[in-house]
Structures are given as structure tokens and as C-alpha cells.
Amino acid sequence: MYLNATLLAQMGVFIILALFTMKFIWPPIVKALDERAARISEGLAQAERGRQSLAQADRTAAETVREAREKAAEVLIEAEKRAEQMIERARDDARIEAEKVMAAARDEIEQEGARMRESLRGRIADLAVAGAEKILRREVDAKAHADLLASIGEDL
């Protein structure tokens, strides 16, 4: 309870310590706090922007996928149509070709048949002549009756 000059000295120390705190301790801490707050708010704003651009990208991607799908469907339809046309044309070609081949074959058969008939006719005529020769060896002169034999052969 005794007062003395310590009081004045304590007052001076008090002011000096307060000035030291004001100059060297308070500002760096407050600065760090303010800067951190600014960084956090900036980070939050960036996150918000990122979220928005992500949503935008999602929309764009969905749009692109939809367009691609439509285009693919179109291409598919076009391809089917073309394939059908090709099959149709191939079928027509095949039919024409087959008809050609069949016509050729028919011709050939006919020619072959004619040829066979011709040769058969020759052979029968020969046989007939030979038979007739054997029968008529003596009375029939092959030369004198050649015309007759030929007309018989023709009738066969």
C-alpha cells in the first residue's frame, strides 16, 4: 500500500511495451489474418467459377453426344439404304447373268441336239443303206440309187 516512483516507471514501461506491440507484433498477425481471409474468399470464388464452368462443360458435352448420336443414326440409315440398293443391283445383275447363261446353255443344247440328230440321221441313213445294200446287193446299184437313198436319209 506504499506509493512511490515505481508507479511512474511502470507507466513508462507500459506505454513502451504497448508501442512495441503496435509496431512489431500486431501488424504482421493482422496482415496474415487479412491475407488469409482474402485468399479463402478468392478460393471460394474460384471454386464457384469452377463449378459453373463444369456445369457449362457438362451441358456442352451432352449436346455434343446428342448430335453425334443423331449423326450416327443418319449414317446408319444411309448405309442400310445403300446396302439394300447394292443387294438389289447385285440381284438384278445375277438374274441377267443367269438368264444369259441359261440362254447360252439352251442354245448349246439345241445345237448339240441338232448335231446329234444330224449325225444320227447320217448313221441311220448309212445303216439303212447298209441294210438295203445287204438286201439288195445284187439288184441295187449304190451309185444308181444314191439319189433315192439320200432322199430316204433326209426323211429320217
Next chain:
Amino acid sequence: MSTTSLEVAEKVPSAGEYVVHHLANLNSSGHPQSAMIDFSIVNYDTLFFAILVGVGGLFCMWLAARKATSGVPGRTQAALEILVEMVGDQARTIIHNERSRRFVAPLALTVFIWVFLMNAMDFLPVDLLPFFWQKLSGNPHAYLRVVPTADLNGTLGLSVGVLLLCFFYNIRIKGIGGWAHELFTAPFGNHPLLYIPNFVMQIVEFSAKTISHGMRLFGNMYAGELIFLLIALMGMAFPALPLVGGSLLWLGHLVLGTLWAIFHILIVILQAFIFMMLTLVYIGQAHQSH
């Protein structure tokens, strides 16, 4: 305790002598002050420990503040940030003047830390530092008080400093004319007959605020120290008594000393906080016009 064992060699002190010896400051006169007020004397111990813990505490805070980063803070920086934000918030709600806060908020932080550290000197055993000092100085009767806030000079020094700051901010905010006008017209009103009562009232108000500000802290810490002394006395008395009674006293010293020290943690922080808040409130009042 240790001191006693030293003093036992010469003369066992009575309880009264022990307490009185512990409550005398190491001052420039070399013996306890007799006059109530004597400005030719300085208490070396109060000033030494006040400056020691003040400079030490601020130095540690400076070390942390110097490397402060706006990135992820370390633990020390985080602790300091909590303190700064706590004090800054209080200052913001009490003092609505950005320019004043630039000094007053750090001032409040200084007050809080410094008063807390000075109060915390009470946690050291009451005889520890006096014992070392008596050994060091070679004088077995050397005086030493280690709690600067248990010395009225220490606490009134702070509260008078706050009073001067109140004057400073009154003048800065209201101007000399404005403040003088307020001194004579508040709180009762603006009338020539009321000038004198108003002024007397203002003087009473400022004195009451300053004295109660300093006395509250001093009273708490002085009483705390006194109780530590009484508990130490209890333990000291045990060799003089028969075995059972003596052991109980020794046990009492242990249990009560622990309890009081734990309770004192609360007082130390609470009183530092109250002192800081009142500093802010009084300086805040200097910013308000009646």
C-alpha cells in the same frame, strides 16, 4: 520451506515477521518504506520482474509474429492469432474509431499479456526466488517480492497510464474546447449553476475509475499472495508440533497449496482479462460524448 531452514540457523521468525518480511519490497532505500507516499523511492523488484516478464512475453510474441504467414499457420502463430482476434473483436465492439483502434487494440493485447504474466509470477513457490536472491546478495534478510501486480505501484502505474490515454483521446476526439465543455456541462446539464457540480462529478468519476481499476487487480493479487504465504506458514509450522499434528499441517500445506494454486489460475487469467476490458471500456468512454 527453504527460506525458513536458512533463517532457522539464526532465529526462527514468527508468523507475523515472516509475512511482513515477504510483503516488503526490495527498494532503493534499502529498508521498508515508512511514508505512505514517497516518490524518492523506487521498488527494484517490482520493476525488474515487470520488465522481465513484459519484455520476455512480447519477445516470444514477436518471434511468432515475425514469421507470420498467411498460409497454414503453425501452432504458436495460431495461438497468437486467437489472442489477436479475441482482443481485436473486443476492441471493435467497444471502440468505434478505426484510427484509435490502431493503437488501442495492440495496447489492450499488451495489457492482457503483460498483466497475465505478472500475475502468473504468483505460481512460483513464495519462497523460491526470495531464497535465491538472499543467497545471491549474501544478505539473509534481503527483501524481494516477485509479483509486480501485488504491488500497488505496479497496478496504479497501469491504471494511471490508462487515465492519461483517456485524457489524450478525449482531447483528440472532442478537441480541448469540446472536452472542457463536456467537463462542465455533463452529467447534470448545461446551466451556469451546474458547472461546479458537474466538474466535481467528473473529477470523482475519473478518480474512481482509475483507482478502482488499479485497486481491483492489486487487491486480488495481494490477497492471493497473502494466502500463499499463510499456507506456506502452515507447512513451516510442522517441525514445532508433535508428530501427528505436524504431519497434518504438512499435508494441509500440500493440499491447500495445490487447491489455491489451481483456483489462482482462474484468478490470474480473469483479472488480466478484466483489466484489459476495463482499459478498453474507459478509453471507449473517452470517445463518446455525453
